[in-house]
Amino acid sequence: MQSIIFFDIDGTLVTEDARAIIPQSTREAIELTRKKGNLTFINSGRTAFNISSRVKELGFDGYICGCGTYIEFGGNVIFSRTIPQDECxxxxxxxxKCNVTPVYEHSEGYFFDDKAPVTEGLRYFMDVFVSTGIDVSGRVEDADFGFDKFVIWKNPDSDMELFRKEVSKDYSIIDRGGGFYENVPLGFSKATGIEMILEKLGISMDHAYAIGDSMNDLPMLEAVPNSIAMGGAENIYPYVSYVTTPIEEDGIKNALLHFNLI
Structure with a gap:
């Protein structure tokens, strides 16, 4: 029976540091499971344009991006949801008004607000974007401004009470730690993306696997019966059915071996 495997990116396929290492064992494991007839999908909070060629070259049958707001299969976009511009x-x-620092994420690019305070987190993001060739020219004032989801950093003077009160009406607020919050339209998540793909492909949930390393992976990890935490991601251990070794200790390969997927 064909199985389907959903992979997070940062900290799962690629080391979450400046080295951005993709272990050779990860490359080999993905190739082997696909040769066995299984399907492989990216399931990421990143929007579609921000899936690097290095990741795509690993070999995937499809992509769930922006926490379920964009889905691609076999090279075709089968679902895409951008928030209406007046709402944006x-x-x-x-x-x-909340005095937070946002980055607005669209499937085709990022938008920034020059009126927002500049945080260390934003500086780091911008440095990474520039070094990897990502366009950082988009601004809130642009005629084509829009987003599928957005992130914010809080500042010492941020009104987080107003932020939570108003944003929670229409968005799921995911606390990523360190004053960094990911905000996804209600009704969308990494789990809803999985459900849509399984229904389209006629694959049973029993044959679905998800691998992640952080709290924003919980929706997809809790959605499937075969959930895997990368070694070292202790905060999600209570929510998964299997803990593999760390990413640089053949974590992906060992996980797929454990479930007889290679």
């Missing part, structure tokens, strides 16, 4: 502009004004 409302949120941008609200973020200014």
């Amino acid at each position: 502009r409302r949120i941008a004004e609200l973020m200014r």
